Amino acid sequence: MADRALSTSRRALLGAAASLPFLGFKPATRTLPAGDEGLFARRLARYRTLAHAAKEAAETGWFRAANDRRNREMAAIAAIGDAAPKGACRTAFRRIDKAEKSYWSHCTQPMQRSATVLALTPVPDLPSLLAKIGVIREQELDELEIAGRPVLTLLAEDVRRLLS
Numbered sequence: 001m002a003d004r005a006l007s008t009s010r011r012a013l014l015g016a017a018a019s020l021p022f023l024g025f026k027p028a029t030r031t032l033p034a035g036d037e038g039l040f041a042r043r044l045a046r047y048r049t050l051a052h053a054a055k056e057a058a059e060t061g062w063f064r065a066a067n068d069r070r071n072r073e074m075a076a077i078a079a080i081g082d083a084a085p086k087g088a089c090r091t092a093f094r095r096i097d098k099a100e101k102s103y104w105s106h107c108t109q110p111m112q113r114s115a116t117v118l119a120l121t122p123v124p125d126l127p128s129l130l131a132k133i134g135v136i137r138e139q140e141l142d143e144l145e146i147a148g149r150p151v152l153t154l155l156a157e158d159v160r161r162l163l164s
Contacts, residue, residue, distance in 0.1 A: 039121060040124055040132075041124075043118045044128070044131055047118050047135055051138070053107060054103075054111050057103060057107055058107075062099075063107070066096060067099070069095070070092050070093075070095060073091075074092055077089055115135050115138070115141060116146055118132060119132065119135070119146050122157075123162070126162065129159070132155070132158070
């Protein structure tokens with residue numbers, strides 16, 4: 001997918017992330033409270049697994065096969081013209097509609113839920129913050145509210161905690 005042009009809020013987000021090293025951040029001394037060290041890493045790994053599965057299905061897997069089949073059917077219907085069986089288009093669209101709903105429930109929805117959970121998870125260090133920002137951009141969560149708070153507020157909380 002092609003990246004969209006950066007909006008003002010995205011520029012502000014990335015600018016804030018880029019300025020962190022100049023604000024006295026010391027990664028070796030900033031950690032999460034005891035017991036939380038691996039939580040962000042596990043949630044990031046889960047998101048990446050889901051994102052990979054969604055990409056795989058869309059590019060070379062079952063969802064791509066469903067789209068290719070619909071395209072072949074529509075090309076065959078167009079080639080036949082008026083001689084095409086009645087309802088052939090409707091059948092082709094019904095099949096792809098079913099595939100799209102399946103892709104949503106098996107790929108897109110779990111990936112978005114995982115990204116939302118990740119956005120709510122405190123980061124343990126600067127590299128994790130950068131990974132979190134990347135996921136937020138990929139899923140276009142940067143202009144949304146999660147749990148009643150703007151995503152930029154969640155990132156600001158991470159920055160404050162990392163700097164304390």
